[in-house]
Amino acid sequence: MSELPLxxxxxxxxxxxxxxxxxxxxxxxxxxxxxxxxxxxxxxxxGFSWTPTIGARAVLSLLRHEIRDALIGLPAHxxxxxxxxxxxxHEGGGGGLxxxxxxxxxxxxxxxxxxxxxxxxxxxIGRRRDRVPVYGSGINLHYTLDELCEQARxxxxxxxxxxxxxxxSPDLGRDVERVGAVRxxxxxEVRLMVDANQRWNLPxxxxxxxxxxxxxxxxxxxxxxxDDVEGYVRLRETVDxxxxxxxxxxxxxxxxxxLSRGACDIVQPNVVRVGGITPFxxxxxxxxxxxxxxxxxxxxxxxxxxxxxxxxxxxxEVVEDASFAELGVIEAPAPIAVEAGMVSPRGSAGxxxxxxxxxxxxxxxxxxxxxxxx
Numbered sequence: 583m584s585e586l587p588l589x590x591x592x593x594x595x596x597x598x599x600x601x602x603x604x605x606x607x608x609x610x611x612x613x614x615x616x617x618x619x620x621x622x623x624x625x626x627x628x629g630f631s632w633t634p635t636i637g638a639r640a641v642l643s644l645l646r647h648e649i650r651d652a653l654i655g656l657p658a659h660x661x662x663x664x665x666x667x668x669x670x671x672h673e674g675g676g677g678g679l680x681x682x683x684x685x686x687x688x689x690x691x692x693x694x695x696x697x698x699x700x701x702x703x704x705x706x707i708g709r710r711r712d713r714v715p716v717y718g719s720g721i722n723l724h725y726t727l728d729e730l731c732e733q734a735r736x737x738x739x740x741x742x743x744x745x746x747x748x749x750x751s752p753d754l755g756r757d758v759e760r761v762g763a764v765r766x767x768x769x770x771e772v773r774l775m776v777d778a779n780q781r782w783n784l785p786x787x788x789x790x791x792x793x794x795x796x797x798x799x800x801x802x803x804x805x806x807x808x809d810d811v812e813g814y815v816r817l818r819e820t821v822d823x824x825x826x827x828x829x830x831x832x833x834x835x836x837x838x839x840x841l842s843r844g845a846c847d848i849v850q851p852n853v854v855r856v857g858g859i860t861p862f863x864x865x866x867x868x869x870x871x872x873x874x875x876x877x878x879x880x881x882x883x884x885x886x887x888x889x890x891x892x893x894x895x896x897x898x899e900v901v902e903d904a905s906f907a908e909l910g911v912i913e914a915p916a917p918i919a920v921e922a923g924m925v926s927p928r929g930s931a932g933x934x935x936x937x938x939x940x941x942x943x944x945x946x947x948x949x950x951x952x953x954x955x956x
Contacts, residue, residue: 586657587621594645596945602903605721613638617686621658627694631686644683660691664860677832681857688858697932704927707891713926714889717744734767744773750781777803801826814845829879852879886918886925
């Protein structure tokens, strides 16, 4: 068996990308951080990190300095280096900006390995299914009722088998009106979820779930602050609607605690926030031991591929007008196709993401470690 190539370089760049439909008055952009890893056999891999509003420069700095310095000389194998890098960054925090930055390197190493093997990411990991259902998801709490209804009609017309609506308005009656309107539009056969984005406390969540359960909810997402594990346990004991959470959970240990306490029915790790594909797959296997499905959060071009490799059947989130392809940050074709309410992997070896970001505003482009234009 030949020795693994050794990592010789890591380069990173960060870009500010306008959203086609702003996620609110204070969220008009997202930040995409690309990461290229090179090895001594001439191979390269390209990964990415991502932040909606804050932290992009901190992620960029961690990649260009702390992670790069620790990575050079290690074997070009994601699972062989992930724990070492995580412990190296641990003094700066076990999760959050550290894992978001670490994801860039981990994804690049998975890309390098899959390209070297001549396989797509799904086939390199081990594909369990060829396609997975999607659900339409909207960052739409700020939408008027008319705008929300138009969005629901678009999802219905696309044939999505499930849709998700934001809730958590100061007036619970507004939430009830809006969820009811969406249910009327999509019909009784479409699965309907709601997402409170941590806006309720325990008594408020109980009242809200009681008021909204008439609409046959498939799940209620992040009804409480993510760190309130005890609150989730108590809420789940007293409501009949399944509880989903995980997009703001960063480590395998935190997912273990949620699962072992019985705090949720569905987990939703974000592959970037948890630190990349390596920990994402560990979380998925852990969840399977509790018979809890994984519904990957955001990033359809990557999540759609990962969902086909999960131990348990899943659904994948399609946030309207927010895929990399729709934002114009990758070249066609995308590594996934969404047709008739299902997502399926396709395309070339590796992650299948060919970034084209030079038309966007670059953050800190004069850093000596910045990549030249690609």
